Amino acid sequence: MKFDSPATTNPIDRLKVVGKPIDRIDGKLKTTGTAPYAYERNDVAPNAAYGYILGASIAKGRITSLDVSAAKRAPGVIAVVTYQNAGKLAKAKAHTARLLAGPEVQHFDQAVAIVVAETFEQARDASRRIKVRYAATKGAYDLAVAIKTAQKPAPNPDAGADKPDTAVGDFAGAFAKASVQLDETYTTPDQCHAMMEPHATTAAWEGDKLTVWTSNQMIAWAVRDLTETLLIPKENVRVISPYIGGGFGSKLWIRADALAAILGARAAGRPVKVALARTQIFNNTTHRPATIQRIRIGCGPDGRIAAIGHESWSGDLPGGGPETAANQTRLLYAGENRMTAHRLAVLDLPEGNAMRAPGEAPGLMALEIAMDELAEKLKIDPVELRIRNDVQYDPEAGPKRPFSHRDLIGCLRTGAQRFGWDKRSATPGRVRDGRWLVGLGMAAAFRNNISMTSAARVGIDRKGVVTVATDMTDIGTGSYTVIAQTAAEMMGVDVEKVVVLLGDSSFPASSGSGGQWGGNSASSGVYAACVKLREALARKAGFDPATAVFDDGKIRSGNKSATLAELAGDAGLSAEDTIEFEGLDKAYAQSTFGAHFVEAGVDAQTGEIRVRRMGGAFAAGRILNPKSARSQVIGAMTMGVGAALMEEAVVDKRYGCFINHDMAGYEVPVHADIPHQDVVFLDEVDDKSSPLKAKGVGELGICGVGAAVANAVYNACGVRVREYPITLDKILAGWAKV
Amino acid sequence: MDEDFIPVSRRGILAGGVATATIATAPASAQDSPQDRPPPSATTRLKVNGRTMTLTVDTRTTLLDALREHAHLTGAKKGCDHGQCGACTVLVAGRRINSCLTLAAMHDGDEITTIEGLGRPDDLHPLQAAFVAHDSYQCGYCTPGQICSAAGMLAELKAGVPSHVSADLDDPRATADEVRERMSGNICRCGAYSNIIEAISEVGGIKA
Numbered sequence A: 001m002k003f004d005s006p007a008t009t010n011p012i013d014r015l016k017v018v019g020k021p022i023d024r025i026d027g028k029l030k031t032t033g034t035a036p037y038a039y040e041r042n043d044v045a046p047n048a049a050y051g052y053i054l055g056a057s058i059a060k061g062r063i064t065s066l067d068v069s070a071a072k073r074a075p076g077v078i079a080v081v082t083y084q085n086a087g088k089l090a091k092a093k094a095h096t097a098r099l100l101a102g103p104e105v106q107h108f109d110q111a112v113a114i115v116v117a118e119t120f121e122q123a124r125d126a127s128r129r130i131k132v133r134y135a136a137t138k139g140a141y142d143l144a145v146a147i148k149t150a151q152k153p154a155p156n157p158d159a160g161a162d163k164p165d166t167a168v169g170d171f172a173g174a175f176a177k178a179s180v181q182l183d184e185t186y187t188t189p190d191q192c193h194a195m196m197e198p199h200a201t202t203a204a205w206e207g208d209k210l211t212v213w214t215s216n217q218m219i220a221w222a223v224r225d226l227t228e229t230l231l232i233p234k235e236n237v238r239v240i241s242p243y244i245g246g247g248f249g250s251k252l253w254i255r256a257d258a259l260a261a262i263l264g265a266r267a268a269g270r271p272v273k274v275a276l277a278r279t280q281i282f283n284n285t286t287h288r289p290a291t292i293q294r295i296r297i298g299c300g301p302d303g304r305i306a307a308i309g310h311e312s313w314s315g316d317l318p319g320g321g322p323e324t325a326a327n328q329t330r331l332l333y334a335g336e337n338r339m340t341a342h343r344l345a346v347l348d349l350p351e352g353n354a355m356r357a358p359g360e361a362p363g364l365m366a367l368e369i370a371m372d373e374l375a376e377k378l379k380i381d382p383v384e385l386r387i388r389n390d391v392q393y394d395p396e397a398g399p400k401r402p403f404s405h406r407d408l409i410g411c412l413r414t415g416a417q418r419f420g421w422d423k424r425s426a427t428p429g430r431v432r433d434g435r436w437l438v439g440l441g442m443a444a445a446f447r448n449n450i451s452m453t454s455a456a457r458v459g460i461d462r463k464g465v466v467t468v469a470t471d472m473t474d475i476g477t478g479s480y481t482v483i484a485q486t487a488a489e490m491m492g493v494d495v496e497k498v499v500v501l502l503g504d505s506s507f508p509a510s511s512g513s514g515g516q517w518g519g520n521s522a523s524s525g526v527y528a529a530c531v532k533l534r535e536a537l538a539r540k541a542g543f544d545p546a547t548a549v550f551d552d553g554k555i556r557s558g559n560k561s562a563t564l565a566e567l568a569g570d571a572g573l574s575a576e577d578t579i580e581f582e583g584l585d586k587a588y589a590q591s592t593f594g595a596h597f598v599e600a601g602v603d604a605q606t607g608e609i610r611v612r613r614m615g616g617a618f619a620a621g622r623i624l625n626p627k628s629a630r631s632q633v634i635g636a637m638t639m640g641v642g643a644a645l646m647e648e649a650v651v652d653k654r655y656g657c658f659i660n661h662d663m664a665g666y667e668v669p670v671h672a673d674i675p676h677q678d679v680v681f682l683d684e685v686d687d688k689s690s691p692l693k694a695k696g697v698g699e700l701g702i703c704g705v706g707a708a709v710a711n712a713v714y715n716a717c718g719v720r721v722r723e724y725p726i727t728l729d730k731i732l733a734g735w736a737k738v
Numbered sequence B: 001m002d003e004d005f006i007p008v009s010r011r012g013i014l015a016g017g018v019a020t021a022t023i024a025t026a027p028a029s030a031q032d033s034p035q036d037r038p039p040p041s042a043t044t045r046l047k048v049n050g051r052t053m054t055l056t057v058d059t060r061t062t063l064l065d066a067l068r069e070h071a072h073l074t075g076a077k078k079g080c081d082h083g084q085c086g087a088c089t090v091l092v093a094g095r096r097i098n099s100c101l102t103l104a105a106m107h108d109g110d111e112i113t114t115i116e117g118l119g120r121p122d123d124l125h126p127l128q129a130a131f132v133a134h135d136s137y138q139c140g141y142c143t144p145g146q147i148c149s150a151a152g153m154l155a156e157l158k159a160g161v162p163s164h165v166s167a168d169l170d171d172p173r174a175t176a177d178e179v180r181e182r183m184s185g186n187i188c189r190c191g192a193y194s195n196i197i198e199a200i201s202e203v204g205g206i207k208a
Helices: A027-031 A069-073 A120-127 A143-149 A171-177 A219-230 A256-268 A278-284 A360-378 A382-388 A408-419 A479-491 A518-541 A564-568 A626-645 A705-717 A728-737 B010-016 B063-070 B126-133 B143-158 B176-182 B193-204
Strands: A049-055 A061-067 A077-082 A111-117 A131-136 A165-168 A180-188 A200-206 A209-214 A237-240 A272-275 A291-299 A305-316 A337-346 A431-433 A436-448 A454-460 A466-469 A498-501 A549-551 A554-557 A560-563 A573-581 A591-603 A609-619 A677-681 B041-048 B051-058 B089-092 B095-098 B111-113
Touching: A027 B126, A027 B143, A049 A120, A049 A256, A049 A278, A061 A111, A069 A077, A069 A120, A077 A120, A077 A256, A111 A120, A111 A256, A120 B063, A143 A291, A143 A305, A143 A337, A171 A291, A171 A305, A171 A337, A180 A360, A200 A256, A209 A219, A209 A256, A219 A237, A219 A256, A256 A272, A291 A360, A305 A360, A360 A382, A360 A436, A360 A626, A360 A705, A382 A408, A382 A436, A408 A436, A408 A591, A408 A609, A408 A677, A436 A609, A436 A705, A454 A479, A454 A518, A454 A564, A466 A479, A479 A498, A479 A518, A518 A554, A518 A564, A518 A573, A554 A564, A560 A564, A591 A626, A591 A705, A609 A626, A609 A705, A626 A677, A626 A705, A626 B193, A705 A728, B041 B063, B051 B063, B063 B089, B089 B143, B095 B143, B126 B143, B126 B193, B143 B176, B143 B193, B176 B193
Parallel strands: A049 A272, A209 A237, A305 A337, A466 A498, A609 A677, B041 B111
Antiparallel strands: A049 A111, A061 A131, A077 A111, A165 A337, A180 A291, A200 A209, A200 A272, A291 A305, A431 A436, A436 A591, A454 A466, A454 A573, A549 A554, A554 A560, A591 A609, B041 B051, B089 B095, B089 B111
């Protein structure tokens, strides 16, 4: 099915199941510990041996010698695999660095060897008996230094970086003439996904056929990248990933755990499972790259933006890409004269790549502080400043490219009203609650809506049970549940009558989970397959497919009806289709919107920061399941608090690694850091986005929230911190200057 | 005595030689260095979820790995293996413990409750049901640890054990802030905290 014109009324609009806050259908498995994750597949690989990875202890250079003899002699060891005996491997195009080092080492903790042993303890112990000698070469690890040689990156539309530079009107001239100018530089640090389940894979070979049970967000990409890496035909690879313990972008592509398990299994002649140790994840896998961002905004006293410029510098390994932190500035606010630019430096740190809302998350951390600073200069309320600069079309393209649906103003007003924004004092440091200085801050949320081709197969059996099969993944997003709701609505059955099978490359290829495209795209693929199945059932009943009504397990036409179970018969019926999005994303700017509000307390003596209240209003088209969608948003808000106040993968500039590479050193929010969160969705549908009229919501919540925290901290204590994370030492240093 | 005897696994034999003594090491061959000898194993009797099981495992095996890899109770999760995330939380004699930070051999005779012992999909524990109703999870990987931790935490609160945020150390109040403080060893990167507090508060009779 092509989706190339706006959706009209369809069976989803009945909203008997879709749009209802039903409990997740996988909830009972997850809460009882019975959902099997990738390292727990005793059901399918009961005799799996244990693999353990040895990572490189230099960031850049070459392996000059490898002595695995002691490891091979160690108790329980079955095999040791390094580049010397791994066989021919290639780098998949999607990977910047290779998954197995040797002889060249491209980053710290790049996998050097895999030890396979009878037990985990033996494999871990033996990995430490491998003697590796390196010839280290000098690398670039400091972004602030490397930006001096930063280059304009090549356009990469697949990574949301279609244009590294944009320019409309005369930015420089208009900025110079503006009576009110803001010109500030902000920095965001390297950040890590830190999902709870480490990357893990169980791999088994049967002859040439490879089966991989892994924790992966994008099954079709995993097959593609394994095919490219192992130089084997696609039909010999099967990837299975029904439960994923969080991804946030870190599991978009297969990582070293998968290759290690696969090579280990080949060498050992039996299934092997490998999980990255938590301490390996930070340097072995990918991270969100640090940015340095300069923002210039010029306007008149009325606050209407005349010139807006956003430049962002980031670094990556050779062949990598930029963090597209300036991208949202192309679309969020009005202004006739505008420019954005990305520059990319070469850094020999681990591979930088997508983390939840790549681009927008760090970009809005900067832009939305800048807007707060501008509001203060103008003495205009920050909510009002954003309302004045709303724009209903793509400001680079002009009115010929309107937004499909944009209600940022509704989010701002609704959120402000619910939060009690009118009680804010515009002057910082005026509110005191015991030892706490208390402030309010806000920020706009913006994330583009991306649609991806997605296929599904839907069948019905003689008991009237509808089974959906697609390689879509559920990384905690609620895919199982919204897909079941979609199929139930389309086929006119209860959600309990729907079985959803996900995460298997033998099923039709879906959008996968990433870029907040999964929920809308994958359920649209299910919609398309259901339309075909409805047609098949109607034909079998002798009804007109266009007018037949599916309800209560039956198909009806006029006063005639038949049960779906009877029509399916013993053989059952099934249909498969693919949703393909064409044209509407070009004709219309498609984005999701929101407004964050935060109350922060700053200890008047110590500078300790606590988030006391959080709330927000969001607009993302039709909300398919308000319960799971709210969870996506509060979770993203929580991650945004981490980004604002604590998360920083600290670069050891001597050795080129992230030094705080565990969950004690890389701090993320815990229960005590997060108050109750008030989230409301605006009631809206977007007929240009998909047949479901929904948009993505999984990443919107992290967009802008960090700046809302920063602005609340400023409002509380009067110290403007432009270098994330905002920690008490920076507050104390700011007070010392006053 | 009612007991399910888990036979010594092939791994156990390869790792530890004969599993009859509490500590057993296989004899080393003349050429081997001490490092090449199989590591010692230990036989440990655990009462897990009401069932007695005897495991003979490498002495380096954590309680978490004994449960996951040897007893095949994979409900307790390995998130960090360093006691930093709480995903491995189980109850030992009713008290919460990071099972990755303790060795199986240290728990001979102990009563252990894992998430599988709290409830089953067709017979949920009240905390499990409340987590489903309040959508107190997303990816589900920290969830068993959160629920085991909550069960232990509510018992601690009931027993009057104070915390860092208790205003009165002799009489801690059951408040949402107490729950947040006491649950802070259980990280949820999906960020379901707001919903987890609501689920625990409902079961614990705490005003959220």
